[in-house]
Amino acid sequence: MSLNIKNNVYWVGKIDWELRKFHGGEYSTHRGTTYNSYLIKEDKIALFDTVWAPFSKEFVSNLAKEIDLSKIDFIIASHAEIDHSGALPELMRHIPNTPIYCTKNGVKSLQGHYHQDWNFNVVKTGDRLSLGQKELVFIEAPMLHWPDSMFCYLTEDNILFSNDAFGQHYASEYMFNDLVDQSELFSEGIKYYANILTPYSPMVIKKIKEILGFNLPLDIICTSHGVIWRNKPEQIVERYLDWADNYQENQISIIYDTMWNGTRVMAEKIAKGIKEGDKEVNVKLFNLDKRDKNDVITEVFKSKAIMVGSPTINRGILVSVAGILEEIKGLKFKNKKAAAFGCYGWSGESVKIINAILKESGFNIVDEGLRVMWNPDNESMASCIEYGRQFALNVPL
Incomplete structure (x- = not known):
């Protein structure tokens, strides 16, 4: 199943309704989760991340129904953690020479997990990758929440692929922030921040201010878990700035x-x-x-x-x-x-x-x-x- 996000951008991930524990048994997921992978079909075709390893074959099979795998020009590995990269070995069996774009630490992490010498291409903040009429702009985001993490911005469509930032462990067929129960959404959002991102709050503030300083128009935030923010995406950015600033209630x-x-x-x-x-x-x-x-x-x-x-x-x-x-x-x-x-x-x-x-x-x-x-x-x-x-x-x- 794929879902059109905007123009030639599609969600090709997996909704995991049954998941109740994450990070081993360290994090409870009462409402399941999603593993969000995205396919961009421009003059050049790019795939953003994959899904968790148990769904590898299902993911690759479904992806092959969306596009001839050999036509994928670029794979963007935003973060090497297994829930995002788990299907990569199965995918690379089919297209072993396809270039993988990631940070320097991303190479180390992916090699550490899978012990493969794939066609890695190291990127850093400000680097661009042409898809034809549009470009991908890479933004390193170390420790949000791993050293290898990065964001990516798609020009013209004004989409920020934010990986683990702004996400939630929240399964829903609706997939968009304006369609789901808002109390559930923000309940899972603050839980996600509190349990995963709190130690990196100073870096959260710094990175958000850096991105805002680019003055890029922002229409959609495509996260790696949970809903896609298409309605007033700035609202979750504002929440993160609040949560990162030694947040407390009465x-x-x-x-x-x-x-x-x-x-x-x-x-x-x-x-x-x-x-x-x-x-x-x-x-x-x-x-x-x-x-x-x-x-x-x-x-x-x-x-x-x-x-x-x-x-x-x-x-x-x-x-x-x-x-x-x-x-x-x-x-x-x-x-x-x-x-x-x-x-x-x-x-x-x-x-x-x-x-x-x-x-x-x-x-x-x-x-x-x-x-x-x-x-x-x-x-x-x-x-x-x-x-x-x-x-x-x-x-x-």
Whole structure:
């Protein structure tokens, strides 16, 4: 199946309705995803990227119905990650000498994945490739989100092929941003940014400003996952500039796990205190044993402050808490405050451990945290409420 995007530009990718985990098991995809490949049929014919390896034969078979494979003049490899390049080995079996245009790091990545010495052509920002009446203009985008990533702009049609930027893991037959459910679209968009692009926010701002500085007309953004932005594509660019600028809402997220409900009781009483201290703030609680970690990380991204709770176990913290803290550390959130809490029976190290990790992760630690011995009694619950009230006063938006 192909879909006409504009004039001689066609989508020839794959909609994956069944995908529920991505990057191994690191990223949840509740709404599936798409692997977007594009075919440009001008005087010269160019193919942008392929699809994930499990769909290689299907992709090449469908592509052959769209065009004689031997007539493809150029392959543009915007990014070597397997979800975009996975069908490349199968395609190159049919057209082994077709030139592949990619960045210098793209060559390294593709060779590292597939151990093939294909006909690589290295490009850098500002290089152009003629398709006849129109040209492709290459724009390197290192660390958005791999060293090899690049954008490409098609003149006359004013289309930006943005690879992993501006995308979402979102399966839809509609394929265009103006046709899908807007709440679903932006929910998946912010989740995608929070979990994948947050560490590279300074580079996101720099690259967007660089592209805007070219003063190129922009009618469509063709992403590599999810919908194609044809209606006011600047809206997702503006969202990215907001998200990249130490984004936060008037929200405090309490994330925790519990053994015998003591830490859960603490979390709920702290939340009650926060609302007493600030009636306007949005307080959300997440039991990490029962919630999807990528959804929780999205809420952390949106929050001005977080509170992290775990009981002490074997002089450590619960695995679910340790796991999400490890991911949070890698995401390098900025300008957010944090505190720790938890129950203990005899040694009580959990709060100290959590605070240390949060500090290492770049959070501003509000205080030493709150510990409660054994299950909270009425006095301890009152102290949790007061602790939440004081926390709210310490983290104004």
